[in-house]
Amino acid sequence: MLTRLSDEPVAGVGMGNVTLLRLDRVGGLAPGNKHFKLMGNLARARQLGVTRLVSFGGAWSNHLHALAAVGAEQGFATAGIVRGDDDQPETAMLADARKWGMEIVRVSRSEYRRRFDESYLDDIRSRYAPCLLIAEGGANLDGVRGCMAIAHQLQLQMPAARTVVLPVGTGTTLAGLAAGLDGACEIIGIAALKGARDMESRVRDMLDALDVSPTARWQILHDYHCGGFARASDGLREFMLAFERVQGVALEPVYTGKMLYAIHQRLRSGQWAPTQPLLAIHTGGLQGRRGYSWLQA
Ligand SMILES: *Cc1c(COP(=O)(O)O)cnc(C)c1O
Numbered sequence: 001m002l003t004r005l006s007d008e009p010v011a012g013v014g015m016g017n018v019t020l021l022r023l024d025r026v027g028g029l030a031p032g033n034k035h036f037k038l039m040g041n042l043a044r045a046r047q048l049g050v051t052r053l054v055s056f057g058g059a060w061s062n063h064l065h066a067l068a069a070v071g072a073e074q075g076f077a078t079a080g081i082v083r084g085d086d087d088q089p090e091t092a093m094l095a096d097a098r099k100w101g102m103e104i105v106r107v108s109r110s111e112y113r114r115r116f117d118e119s120y121l122d123d124i125r126s127r128y129a130p131c132l133l134i135a136e137g138g139a140n141l142d143g144v145r146g147c148m149a150i151a152h153q154l155q156l157q158m159p160a161a162r163t164v165v166l167p168v169g170t171g172t173t174l175a176g177l178a179a180g181l182d183g184a185c186e187i188i189g190i191a192a193l194k195g196a197r198d199m200e201s202r203v204r205d206m207l208d209a210l211d212v213s214p215t216a217r218w219q220i221l222h223d224y225h226c227g228g229f230a231r232a233s234d235g236l237r238e239f240m241l242a243f244e245r246v247q248g249v250a251l252e253p254v255y256t257g258k259m260l261y262a263i264h265q266r267l268r269s270g271q272w273a274p275t276q277p278l279l280a281i282h283t284g285g286l287q288g289r290r291g292y293s294w295l296q297a
Pocket residue numbers: 032033034062063137139167168169170171172173174255256283284285286
């Protein structure tokens with residue numbers, strides 16, 4: 001589904017010629033890019049004959065939220081290993097995940113840090129065996145394969161799209177698009193993390209591991225993180241409130257808000273012309289809005 005943005009000024013500057021691909025409307029109980037990453041992992045679980053899915057995330061994780069949702073929808077048992085201390089209050093995300101049947105295991109921050117450590121992962125695998133253990137954020141090659149379906153949707157819905165903009169966390173979604181789009185397209189990722197200079201090489205490694213040499217050009221812009229991951233600047237907050245009011249499209253500040261704010265800043269500075277057609281991907285994550293009092297109008 002596509003939404004053409006209005007060019008009515010947002011915080012003094014029009015949004016130019018932007019069309020949104022609304023992944024926030026695609027994917028059942030928990031829509032967005034995490035749904036696509038999980039479709040690739042579910043295909044793997046079915047192939048392996050495994051009916052339990054286990055993964056990691058924070059107390060507001062879009063990924064665990066989507067995992068609990070697809071587990072409930074498609075008949076998989078799920079367990080979520082959640083970063084944080086037991087005295088932290090229950091979040092709306094965790095309440096949804098429990099409601100959808102996810103077993104929540106809260107671990108200390110120090111235990112959570114071991115989530116890339118093979119011996120720790122083996123312990124988890126044997127505790128939940130038989131299970132498929134999915135990397136934090138769904139950031140694995142099956143996740144990239146799942147995200148190639150986003151490229152397919154984009155080509156069906158907007159075959160004329162040439163410049164595609166999306167927010168970037170681990171780069172899994174960007175890698176799926178680079179693998180799935182053709183040489184007529186340029187992909188521009190907006191980094192949600194500060195100083196993540198290894199992001200490009202991680203995307204290249206994922207594409208190499210899939211044995212794909214993309215023809216689409218891609219790049220990641222690193223100047224629009226607004227202070228770092230899950231941080232929000234005053235400028236971002238003002239922009240998001242104005243954008244939502246003018247456009248009637250909800251955003252969240254971790255990813256989609258930063259991407260549209262980046263587009264807005266580049267239009268304002270003249271780096272992008274207001275006539276240039278941009279296809280921006282709304283990657284969802286709107287469950288996370290509930291964690292921000294300033295967004296509750
Ligand atoms: C996780 C997430 C992203 C980042 O996706 P990556 O594949 O990790 O780069 C972007 N937008 C939203 C809403 C997300 O939840």
